Amino acid sequence: MNPKLAEATRLTREGRLSEAMALIRDTVSGAPAAPHIDPDVIDLAPPGAPSQPWSLRPAAKPRPKAKPRAPETPGRFTSHSFSAPQGRRSYKLYVPQGHDGPLPLVVMLHGCTQTPDDFAAGTRMNALAEEIGFVAVWPEQPQSANMQRCWNWFNTGDQQRGQGEPALIAGITREVMAAHNIDPARVYVAGLSAGGAAAAIMGACYPELYAAIGVHSGLAQGAATSVASAFQAMRQGGSGGPAQAMPAIVFHGDRDATVSPVNGAQVLAQFTPPADPTLKPRTETGASPGGMGFTRIVHEDAKGQPRAEHWLLHGAGHAWSGGSPAGSYTAPEGPDASREMLRFFLAQPAA
Known part of the structure; x- marks a missing residue:
């Protein structure tokens, strides 16, 4: 089937008839769909495409996508499944050895075309779980929900508490909390x-469940409400939902050609209300051991405790900063986003 007609079929099944009809008309006429863009991948470059360079020197040759490996740690990385009225999702769970509870829990949401194993290999979060002592859970988006395994952050039904994917992710979180210390x-x-983007949605929809959020190369909750507006938000940013106070740490490359860096600033603004007089920003610059420069804006409370952080990665594209080449979409030369997120998270217990 023609890819555009296949997409029109999917839109029809979701009840999005006006978008489907517009796509069919454009396909028949031969004209490009406007403002529609071929949604083969909603937010990650197709596998094998060269990533954006993360320094001013020439970009290295694209790495072949490595086969995801099991974590090289002594803990348990096991497969599970969760079902609810909203549907069913599989997930992987990493439980470290040798740590007394109760332990923190970190929910990790992969990007398009990725799997929990791939994402775990690239972020090395399971190794940190073993080192620091926390449980990591990796929900999986199946192709039956999105052909490219994208979380459907741009659908209104997947942006609200008690509905769609937010309800499933929250259900997985609670199931792990009930089964472990x-x-x-x-x-x-x-x-x-x-x-x-899905992590931002979870923070907005379930503030009583999550003590803090981490958003890498993502978008604010409510930045888009359709495939067409998703591409627009990725290029230009989106207004998002109302501001609400929640600890948030954001990473974004300033040469990200897939999701514009303006989105990182909008995520931070969504969770750091400008009227909050208790937060004072300070700015610092630096470079990672691998040579990637960054600007870090930290919003501190009256006690000097960071409550929000924005890391703008200079020269970086659309990839997890400081990640391992064992996974896809990583920028190994960048600051270690995984370790920095954990540092920030563990300083942010819920009130």
Whole structure:
């Protein structure tokens, strides 16, 4: 089937008839769909495409996508499934050895085309779980929900509490909390790209469940309400939902050609109300051991405790900063986003 007609079929099944008809008309006429863009991948470059360079020197040759490996740690990385009225999702769970509970919990949401194993290999979050002592859970988006395994952050039904994917992710979180010795005041959610946008949605919809969020190369909750507006938000940013106070740490490359860096600033603004007089920003610059420069804006409370952070990665594209080449969409030369997120999270227990 013609890819555009296949997409029109999918839109029809979702009840989005006006978008489907517009796509069919454009396909028949031969004219490009406007403002529609071929949604083969909603937010990550197709596998094998060269990533954006993260320094001013020439970009290295694209790496072949490595096969995801099991974590090289002594803990348990096991497969599970969760079902609810909203649907069913599989997930992977990493439980470290040798750590007394109650333990923190970190929910990790992968990007398009990725899997929990791939995302775990790239972020090395399971190794940090073993080192620091926390449980990591990796929900999986199946192709039956999105052909490119993207979390559907741009659908209104997947942006609201008690509905769609937010309800499923929250259900997985609660299931793990009930089955393991988890500290309910130290539960966090993070993600990359589509997963980063989904993490923002979870923070907005379930502020009582998550103590802090981490958004890498993502978008604000409510930045888009359709496929067409998703591409517009990725290029230009989106207004998002109302501001609400929640600890948030954001990473974004300033040469991200897939999700514009303006989105990172909008995520931070969504969770850092400008009228909050208790927060004072300070700015610092630096470079990672691998040579990637960054600007870090930290919003501190009256006690000097960081409550929000924005890392703008200079020269970086659409990839997890400081990640491992064992996973896809990583920028190994950047600051270690995984370790920085954990540092920020563990300083942010729920009130």
